[in-house]
Amino acid sequence: MTRDGLVFVALVVGVLLASIWSLSAGAVAIEWSVIANTLFDLDGPKQDYIILKSRLPRTVLALLTGASLALSGAIVQALLRNPLASPKIIGINSGAALGVCLMVLLLPSVSLAYLPIAAIAGGILAATIIYIGADLRGASPARLVLVGIAVGFLCDAGVDFILVTSSDAQFSAPLIWLTGSLWARGWTHLGLVWPWLLVCIAIALSLFYRLDLLRLGPQTASGLGENVRAARLSLMILAVLLAALSVSVVGVLGFVGLIAPHIARTVLGGGHARLLPCAMLIGMGLVVWADAIGRAIAPPIEVSAGIVTALLGAPFFVMIMITTQRKIRA
Amino acid sequence: MMQFRASGGVRWPRLSLLILACCLCAYASITTGGRGDVGFWDLFARDTLAASVMWDIRLPRTVVAMCIGVNLGLAGLILQAVTRNPLASPAILGVNQGAALGLVFGLVFAPVSNALGLQTLAIVGAFTAGFITFAIAGGLGGRLDGLRLVLGGVAVGAFAYAMVRFTFTLEDDLSRQVLRWTVGSITDVRWDDVKLIVVWAGGGLIATAFIAQRLNLMALGEASSAGLGADPRMTLLMGAFVAAVLTGTSVAVAGPIAFVGLVVPHVCRMLIGPDHRRLVFVVPIIGATLMMAADGVSKWLTAPIEIPVGVVVALIGAPFFLCQALFADDIE
Numbered sequence: 161m162t163r164d165g166l167v168f169v170a171l172v173v174g175v176l177l178a179s180i181w182s183l184s185a186g187a188v189a190i191e192w193s194v195i196a197n198t199l200f201d202l203d204g205p206k207q208d209y210i211i212l213k214s215r216l217p218r219t220v221l222a223l224l225t226g227a228s229l230a231l232s233g234a235i236v237q238a239l240l241r242n243p244l245a246s247p248k249i250i251g252i253n254s255g256a257a258l259g260v261c262l263m264v265l266l267l268p269s270v271s272l273a274y275l276p277i278a279a280i281a282g283g284i285l286a287a288t289i290i291y292i293g294a295d296l297r298g299a300s301p302a303r304l305v306l307v308g309i310a311v312g313f314l315c316d317a318g319v320d321f322i323l324v325t326s327s328d329a330q331f332s333a334p335l336i337w338l339t340g341s342l343w344a345r346g347w348t349h350l351g352l353v354w355p356w357l358l359v360c361i362a363i364a365l366s367l368f369y370r371l372d373l374l375r376l377g378p379q380t381a382s383g384l385g386e387n388v389r390a391a392r393l394s395l396m397i398l399a400v401l402l403a404a405l406s407v408s409v410v411g412v413l414g415f416v417g418l419i420a421p422h423i424a425r426t427v428l429g430g431g432h433a434r435l436l437p438c439a440m441l442i443g444m445g446l447v448v449w450a451d452a453i454g455r456a457i458a459p460p461i462e463v464s465a466g467i468v469t470a471l472l473g474a475p476f477f478v479m480i481m482i483t484t485q486r487k488i489r490a
Numbered sequence: 491m492m493q494f495r496a497s498g499g500v501r502w503p504r505l506s507l508l509i510l511a512c513c514l515c516a517y518a519s520i521t522t523g524g525r526g527d528v529g530f531w532d533l534f535a536r537d538t539l540a541a542s543v544m545w546d547i548r549l550p551r552t553v554v555a556m557c558i559g560v561n562l563g564l565a566g567l568i569l570q571a572v573t574r575n576p577l578a579s580p581a582i583l584g585v586n587q588g589a590a591l592g593l594v595f596g597l598v599f600a601p602v603s604n605a606l607g608l609q610t611l612a613i614v615g616a617f618t619a620g621f622i623t624f625a626i627a628g629g630l631g632g633r634l635d636g637l638r639l640v641l642g643g644v645a646v647g648a649f650a651y652a653m654v655r656f657t658f659t660l661e662d663d664l665s666r667q668v669l670r671w672t673v674g675s676i677t678d679v680r681w682d683d684v685k686l687i688v689v690w691a692g693g694g695l696i697a698t699a700f701i702a703q704r705l706n707l708m709a710l711g712e713a714s715s716a717g718l719g720a721d722p723r724m725t726l727l728m729g730a731f732v733a734a735v736l737t738g739t740s741v742a743v744a745g746p747i748a749f750v751g752l753v754v755p756h757v758c759r760m761l762i763g764p765d766h767r768r769l770v771f772v773v774p775i776i777g778a779t780l781m782m783a784a785d786g787v788s789k790w791l792t793a794p795i796e797i798p799v800g801v802v803v804a805l806i807g808a809p810f811f812l813c814q815a816l817f818a819d820d821i822e
Binding site: 244249293296302303305306307309310311313314316317318320321324325414415458461462463464466467470471473474475477478481482 | 577637644645648651656659672795797798801805807808811812815816
């Protein structure tokens with residue numbers, strides 16, 4: 161077996177182990193044998209309610225959102241050709257969160273099914289502002305990242321404003337998950353997004369060759385027959401869809417879109433045919449693990465997965481910054 | 491020669507306009523509040539409930555808003571000067587969040603009850619966060635990179651912010667205050683808090699005035715600064731220390747209020763130019779004006795509910811930051 165094959169096998173095993181741990185960890189710790197009994201309907205002690213109603217949908221949701229955030233990050237990094245970029249850093253996640261908040265605020269009677277649409281609208285709006293804004297000044301990667309940070313701050317301010325001005329606790333409490341938590345997510349939330357997410361993930365995985373072309377730079381890519389503008393636009397929309405859909409169900413989970421593609425690139429190199437699935441698996445494992453550790457660290461209190469990913473991701477971000485700086489200087 | 495003439499009498503009308511604006515905002519801050527029937531003149535009433543509302547609730551709040559404007563404005567001025575980066579400010583460099591983390595550590599893990607101990611922890615947190623951001627941006631090697639400074643600050647801020655939220659998750663009693671610690675609020679301040687901050691605001695102003703000339707020399711570049719007899723490393727250290735004290739003390743009273751430190755120095759530079767010896771006296775006026783106006787708005791906008799003042803400031807400051815990110819020239 162080749163080295164790449166080994167890496168993939170290891171990753172799949174890792175994701176499976178993390179998922180099992182996620183099913184067992186929490187306020188009520190559950191034995192692995194009980195999990196097996198429940199999942200496969202065997203004889204013996206079971207925990208139907210906790211596992212099937214609470215932890216299983218949560219784990220599946222974590223797997224899906226982890227995959228989509230990681231792919232979104234990989235696409236954004238390839239488009240901007242900047243290892244420090246991610247949907248969170250350039251403000252897309254915050255835009256989606258603002259979209260969700262605005263919808264709940266302005267149209268409280270509309271059903272939850274429209275949350276993903278509101279998130280996508282917010283994400284697209286943020287991305288448009290970032291792109292136009294950066295384009296005004298020649299769209300250098302540095303400018304783009306900076307404008308993205310600013311747009312993110314702006315959307316965060318809007319979200320904070322909506323959260324604190326809603327005097328109604330009934331209203332603001334459900335919005336707390338916007339800060340990145342899988343708490344109380346169930347089958348209904350999964351039902352909202354899984355078809356869309358699966359389609360987007362499949363499209364993203366199949367577009368690896370476009371990303372490879374774009375990574376060569378705009379001149380080379382168009383020389384090789386690629387319509388750079390169209391490819392960039394469609395990929396950007398795909399990245400926004402992936403990020404916004406996951407924000408609409410689990411809130412802003414920072415740094416997953418940053419870490420996963422970066423680790424994948426370090427392990428398997430820059431070719432997107434292997435990088436994308438590898439990043440996807442790492443993202444899945446990361447979110448499942450972050451959610452599980454948040455439940456396991458001090459039961460019965462739950463620490464949001466968003467806090468765990470931020471605590472892990474911020475130092476990681478700094479590390480990437482310092483190492484890329486060394487490379488540039490050398 | 492221009493400078494000399496410019497600092498003459500011509501400036502007085504503008505300065506008096508600023509002071510007038512400041513007084514108006516103070517008036518706006520002090521007359522708005524939950525009880526609409528209580529107004530300015532109740533300050534001079536004797537022993538009535540209305541007078542008590544003015545003296546015990548509104549006046550300390552207005553004074554604290556003023557002091558925080560002074561503190562954060564000056565901290566932003568110093569940070570922008572020593573890093574020579576127009577985007578530097580306590581919130582963007584992670585200094586605010588670092589101070590909040592230091593303070594929360596004091597509240598939760600080491601039960602420090604006296605105010606001075608808490609303030610010290612906040613100052614230490616602010617200084618540490620600023621130092622880490624500076625080191626990440628390559629400042630220790632003498633090559634401070636503008637974009638890396640902002641990115642590093644965002645990372646340090648995100649980390650400290652996540653730690654603050656993590657700590658609050660574990661500590662149920664404190665978690666109701668979480669908004670105060672993430673956006674900044676002065677709803678519950680009393681005279682005790684005023685005592686804590688007013689001394690530092692005054693001391694910080696004097697200290698900043700003393701290093702104003704050094705900050706001017708920083709603008710010429712490190713080599714020129716050294717050539718003119720002001721060691722840039724010394725300036726940096728002094729500036730960072732004063733900025734950490736100013737930020738830490740204001741965070742200890744009101745939580746991390748963002749963007750005041752970014753907006754105020756820019757507005758002042760637009761008004762009176764880049765000379766820090768004059769900026770140091772105008773920044774506090776504009777900072778206080780902005781904060782008192784924001785305080786008034788926070789009480790008035792969604793009355794009878796009060797919004798944390800940090801949210802109001804963020805709604806003003808974030809678009810400003812966006813403009814800066816779009817139009818500032820020396821970033822790339």
